[in-house]
Amino acid sequence: MGTLSSFSFSVTPPTACSFRWKLQSRTKCFLCREFSSKMRRRLVAQGDFARLNFVIRSCYKGENNRNGDSSSSGGGGGGGSSSGERESKEKSNLATMTPAEKKSDDNGDDSPASMSSRPPAISPVGPAYSNFQVDSFKLMELLGPERVDPADVKVIKDKLFGYSTFWVTREEPFGDLGEGILFLGNLRGKREDVFAKLQSQLAEIMGDKYNLFMVEEPNSEGEDPRGGPRVSFGMLRKEVSEPGQTTLWQYVIAFLLFLLTIGSSVELGIASQINRLPPEVVKYFTDPNAIEPPDMKLLFPFVESALPLAYGVLGVQLFHEVGHVLAAFPRKVKLSIPYFIPNITLGSFGAITQFKSILPDRKAKVDISLAGPFAGAALSFSMFLVGLLLSSNPSVAEDLVKVPSTLFQGSLLLGLISRAVLGYTAMHASTVSIHPLLIAGWCGLTASAFNLLPVGCLDGGRAMQGAFGKNALVASGLATYTLLGLGVLGGPLSLPWGLYVLICQRAPEKPCLNDVTEVGTWRKAVFAMAITLVVMTLLPVWDELAEELGIGLVTSL
DSSP states (O other), rough: OOOOOEEEEEEEEEEESSSEEEEEEEEOTTEEEEEEEEHHHHHHHHTOOHHHHHHHHHHHHHHHHHHOOOOSSSSSSOOOOOHHHHHHHHHHHHOOHHHHHHHHHHHOOOOOSSSOOSSSOOOSSSSOOHHHHHHHHHHHHHHSSOOOOOOOHHHHHTTTTTTTTEEEEEEEESTTTTTTEEEEEEEEEEEHHHHHHHHHHHHHTTTTTTEEEEEEOOTSSSTTSSBBBBEEEEEEHHHHHHHOOOHHHHHHHHHHHHHHHHHHOOOOHHTTTTTOOOHHHHHHHHTOOOOOOOOGGGGGGGHHHHHHHHHHHHHHHHHHHHHHHHHHGGGTOBBBEEEEEEEEETEEEEEOOOOOOOOSSSHHHHHHHOOOOOOHHHHHHHHHHHHHHHHTTTGGGGGGGEEEEGGGOOHHHHHHHHHHHHHHHHHSSSEEEEOOHHHHHHHHHHHHHHHHHSSSHHHHHHHHHHHHHHHHHHHHHHHHHHHTTTOOOSGGGGHHHHHHHHHSOOOOOOSSOSSSSSSHHHHHHHHHHHHHHHHHOOOOOOOHHHHHHHOOOOOOO
């Protein structure tokens, strides 16, 4: 382990921290987060907490000297050690240094001769950092993301930005943990052209080390003189900004969830045959006072007849994922494996599919996000219409199943379509005979509508963020949570779906590389129309309107 003499200290003007130390030609302050990541990790790896505590306390004392009394520059400050004692200690430390440490110190010490190379004495004034606090610094350094190299920032400011592209006026932290740099300033050209030029030049200067983002300037007081919002450019290390690869255990979890989804889809197919199931099974699932479970072997004969409905539910979900893949492939966007979410009421709530690469722009975010629900909804609506037509065909009467007419009151849009096809007489009864394809289409349309809700990281949330911006997503998310909490959307499924979103999908999607350029009017219009259909699909029909429209038989006590 090295000694304190492996550092060369220098006194800086009051505009910076009072004490700076130097190693390998990098002079950075630890508490100001200017200290190079290489040096921080070296201190942590060595486990030299005494040296780390010394550095922190020295910087703390320098801040007190600058903000409090105007103490003189130098290494004193009431340390209580004479100059001779310090020189003697320094010589002793130099004698104990290893040859590698002496060579590192000789190469790294290029400070001016006028600067003092003696370490300052530590004043007892100010709090001493405990071992727990030092261990916390160690944990943050080990677990925290890799930060942008300050030396690279200087090079990029000098060679990348300029009067013809973007004039930098100040810098701020960028990223979830401040691991990046956000350059703020004035745009000197068309934003798309400037961004393309900066990306090209960054690749020439730094290779593939960093990713450059064009985002709206935070807390901007006005718009850009050329029109549109003011922009700024953020920079993150590539390994920090890009999603990680799928691990083995994630594949295992995805496979297990898919098996559970198959089971929940088969269970839905069995439950749709409720009029054919044994009475003891029906009583167990419908009577809340039933305690003793029936023999599950009684359900085996109904599994085969439940498979068509299960195939329909699974087909909708697979079609949904294929839609995402087809939209992502031409844009060279990688997707994760889908994590299907089983549900005994709908067969499946859909799947969680993550972006495994950074999206190029907001248009790609909208297109990829909407492609999945649109594909699943198209197949679901086709099955729903075919099921309605088969339900009114006497030649397939043996394939029909009886369901309560109140089922059609769960959706205003689907209830109106069913009423128009089946007629008043068939709908205004206690039970309605329908084909299993109708149930599969109904469940698929409901699941697609839930996934298009504009909240969090759902497909609808991503599309809302891409089409109208992050502020619009926050507003629509609050409105969606309120409607789900009140049971206005989704009926009895509103609470479990709301909990699922809060637990798994509440965080918004990360920004695109070009997170400023608008998506165009027609994409916004299509998404607005989709949201209207989503609300009509998830909005239940209240009793008065159901009685007036003839959707189900409403009984009043």
